[in-house]
Amino acid sequence: MASIRTVKLTKEYPGGVKGVDDLTLDIVDGEFFALLGPSGSGKTTLLRTIAGLESVTAGQLFIGSRDVTQLDPGRRNVAMVFQDYALFPHMSTADNIAYPLKVKKVHKAQRYATAEETADALSLQGLLGRRPSQLSGGQQQRVALARAVASNPDVFLFDEPLSNLDARLRLEARTFLKQLQRRLGVTTVFVTHDQAEALALADRIAIMDKGRIQQLGTPRDVFRAPANTFVAAFIGSVPMTLIPGTLAGGRFAFGEERLELPDEAATTAAAMPDGTAVTYGARPEYISMSSDSRPGAIAGPVQVVEHLGASLLVSVAFGDQLVQAVVDEDHEPEIGATVYLLPNPRRALLFDAEGTRMADDAPAEAGG
Amino acid sequence: MSASPVAERSTAMSRFDAQPIRHFLGVIGRTVFVAFMLAFFTLPVLWLVFAPFDKTPGLGVSLPEFTIANFRTLFKSSSALSALRNSLILAGGTAALVLVAGSLASYALSRVRIPGRDMLLYVLLLMSSIVTGTAAMVPTFQLVNELHLIDKMLGVVLVIGAGTLPTVIFILKDFMDNIPKSYEESARLFGARPLRILWDVVVPTARSGLAAIAVWAVVQVWGNFLVPYILLRSPDKSPAAVVMYTFYTEGGQPNLRLIAAFALVYSLPVVLVYFFVSRRYGFRFYGGIKR
Numbered sequence: 001m002a003s004i005r006t007v008k009l010t011k012e013y014p015g016g017v018k019g020v021d022d023l024t025l026d027i028v029d030g031e032f033f034a035l036l037g038p039s040g041s042g043k044t045t046l047l048r049t050i051a052g053l054e055s056v057t058a059g060q061l062f063i064g065s066r067d068v069t070q071l072d073p074g075r076r077n078v079a080m081v082f083q084d085y086a087l088f089p090h091m092s093t094a095d096n097i098a099y100p101l102k103v104k105k106v107h108k109a110q111r112y113a114t115a116e117e118t119a120d121a122l123s124l125q126g127l128l129g130r131r132p133s134q135l136s137g138g139q140q141q142r143v144a145l146a147r148a149v150a151s152n153p154d155v156f157l158f159d160e161p162l163s164n165l166d167a168r169l170r171l172e173a174r175t176f177l178k179q180l181q182r183r184l185g186v187t188t189v190f191v192t193h194d195q196a197e198a199l200a201l202a203d204r205i206a207i208m209d210k211g212r213i214q215q216l217g218t219p220r221d222v223f224r225a226p227a228n229t230f231v232a233a234f235i236g237s238v239p240m241t242l243i244p245g246t247l248a249g250g251r252f253a254f255g256e257e258r259l260e261l262p263d264e265a266a267t268t269a270a271a272m273p274d275g276t277a278v279t280y281g282a283r284p285e286y287i288s289m290s291s292d293s294r295p296g297a298i299a300g301p302v303q304v305v306e307h308l309g310a311s312l313l314v315s316v317a318f319g320d321q322l323v324q325a326v327v328d329e330d331h332e333p334e335i336g337a338t339v340y341l342l343p344n345p346r347r348a349l350l351f352d353a354e355g356t357r358m359a360d361d362a363p364a365e366a367g368g
Numbered sequence: 369m370s371a372s373p374v375a376e377r378s379t380a381m382s383r384f385d386a387q388p389i390r391h392f393l394g395v396i397g398r399t400v401f402v403a404f405m406l407a408f409f410t411l412p413v414l415w416l417v418f419a420p421f422d423k424t425p426g427l428g429v430s431l432p433e434f435t436i437a438n439f440r441t442l443f444k445s446s447s448a449l450s451a452l453r454n455s456l457i458l459a460g461g462t463a464a465l466v467l468v469a470g471s472l473a474s475y476a477l478s479r480v481r482i483p484g485r486d487m488l489l490y491v492l493l494l495m496s497s498i499v500t501g502t503a504a505m506v507p508t509f510q511l512v513n514e515l516h517l518i519d520k521m522l523g524v525v526l527v528i529g530a531g532t533l534p535t536v537i538f539i540l541k542d543f544m545d546n547i548p549k550s551y552e553e554s555a556r557l558f559g560a561r562p563l564r565i566l567w568d569v570v571v572p573t574a575r576s577g578l579a580a581i582a583v584w585a586v587v588q589v590w591g592n593f594l595v596p597y598i599l600l601r602s603p604d605k606s607p608a609a610v611v612m613y614t615f616y617t618e619g620g621q622p623n624l625r626l627i628a629a630f631a632l633v634y635s636l637p638v639v640l641v642y643f644f645v646s647r648r649y650g651f652r653f654y655g656g657i658k659r
């Protein structure tokens with residue numbers, strides 16, 4: 001078990017692309033830590049740098065109390081599960097799981113005993129003699145996990161281990177992974193581009209963009225209080241509606257419409273001059289829809305209705321700005337009908353011209 | 369007057385039937401061509417199969433007066449047996465050299481980025497035919513002489529090995545390039561050193577390529593006459609390809625009975641190696657290498 005600490009870590013690829021840019025990060029011992037971000041944001045680079053598979057351009061890296069910045073990857077005592085699982089195709093399940101022990105020169109009988117034990121713990125009974133090509137995707141994924149577990153590492157590094165599974169299996173594997181990590185208590189860094197996966201699994205999430213951390217916090221933090229518009233748009237199974245506009249007389253104005261200021265930024269925003277450019281953010285789940293006029297609500301025609309299962313995602317047009325609301329499946333509106341939308345002011349957010357969230361009590365948790 | 373209607377009809381016919389006739393001629397032409405080619409390649413093989421069992425083999429193919437006396441003579445001749453043994457040693461030695469050096473070099477070339485790497489490979493490939501070729505035989509001889517390797521099997525192994533290595537590296541690098549890097553990285557994280565990774569992960573993953581290379585190297589040595597002929601002096605060190613040229617009767621005529629039997633025995637190991645490797649590693653020489 002060990003903590004992971006990066007200090008002003010930079011990884012620059014030949015050609016000048018900074019995969020990781022001046023990144024300082026503390027991952028607590030035993031934590032399930034998710035690196036979340038769109039493709040190309042530097043998640044894999046950071047993970048591979050922690051593993052030692054990429055050399056560090058600048059900065060330092062600690063695992064536990066050891067400075068491992070220049071240490072050989074084989075001596076960092078980390079185990080990585082690759083996106084393609086990297087199971088050795090010519091070895092049986094047992095040989096694959098036992099391989100780390102073979103490298104460590106553990107006695108043959110002992111290493112197969114450990115392999116069997118680990119396989120049992122990961123529900124791989126009866127598959128020990130099979131080659132990877134004879135296993136399903138989910139089984140391969142568990143063999144890769146078992147091999148990582150068998151190496152008894154201080155740190156697990158997972159690079160999108162669930163992305164090659166189909167949707168249903170992915171949910172099962174997710175729960176399985178979480179249980180496993182709880183039971184073993186090994187510090188885990190988990191890379192994903194799927195925000196739902198990160199929210200479901202992680203103790204804390206770092207949201208990355210362009211090699212930098214945009215926000216670091218618990219799933220609740222990043223969902224409730226995104227540090228900026230990038231995080232706000234990235235987190236949530238339906239994206240947050242972000243409306244660019246201005247301040248006007250203590251209210252938020254876009255086009256002809258006026259909205260009450262969100263509670264958490266009301267005082268700050270009221271003190272700013274009229275005409276200041278801001279962005280108003282509200283999750284569709286926190287916008288209520290009605291067919292009758294209500295004080296503070298804005299009215300517009302229904303443009304699109306999407307079925308989400310138990311609920312509906314309704315898009316309403318205000319000029320060329322679409323505002324979305326999630327409504328109960330029983331309240332399906334007609335396309336073109338005029339509806340009234342009212343965001344919950346306690347849940348709505350306000351972002352300044354740079355896209356940073358504004359809040360009265362404390363400055364927004366800054367990231368990059 | 370009498371001929372003209374016929375002529376008219378025949379021109380009319382040829383106008384309408386030119387297509388099928390040309391097609392028919394085409395088929396005949398192709399069939400004859402294929403039959404000719406087939407005979408061209410089959411006759412030597414038939415000779416190889418029939419002549420050894422013939423009491424009086426000639427240079428033509430004929431149904432044999434069956435006998436196995438030729439083989440009895442062959443297996444009594446000590447020079448024939450030692451020649452086969454020498455061929456095996458040379459082939460085995462070269463295959464081993466080429467496999468070890470080739471996999472190390474191709475793995476390194478596949479994984480390490482150096483400027484001009486592909487150029488280097490192509491140049492090596494181009495030059496390699498010179499090493500075992502006729503034109504460079506004098507300098508090659510001098511080099512081997514300086515190294516005091518004349519009349520030593522090691523000299524032959526080194527020269528043929530050097531000549532085949534560029535091709536081997538070229539082909540193997542392609543196999544190595546196709547092994548996902550994550551295999552090695554994964555092994556590396558468990559603490560495996562490069563040689564161990566090569567042995568545990570890379571070699572087994574590339575084994576069909578290695579098998580193909582081994583067969584090819586064996587064939588190269590087995591059929592090479594010039595290099596051992598020039599570099600080896602003592603008859604008891606000469607391989608089969610060289611010894612076969614010494615089978616003459618007292619009358620100075622080629623001893624066809626011995627040559628025929630020897631030729632069959634000589635060609636068997638290569639065929640066997642091919643079948644063994646093909647069965648075991650599942651590749652086919654359909655004019656290319658299947659992975």
Ligand SMILES: Nc1ncnc2c1ncn2[C@@H]1O[C@H](COP(=O)(O)OP(=O)(O)O)[C@@H](O)[C@H]1O
Nearest residue numbers: 013017018019038039040041042043044045046
């Ligand atoms: N081997 C490499 N050489 C050069 N640039 C690279 C290399 N690997 C990744 N990059 C670049 O670094 C950035 C981050 O990539 P990556 O870490 O793979 O992102 P992610 O895993 O978040 O999708 C991207 O712009 C990518 O193009």
Ligand SMILES: [Mg+2]
Nearest residue numbers: 040043044045
């Ligand atoms: Mg990635």
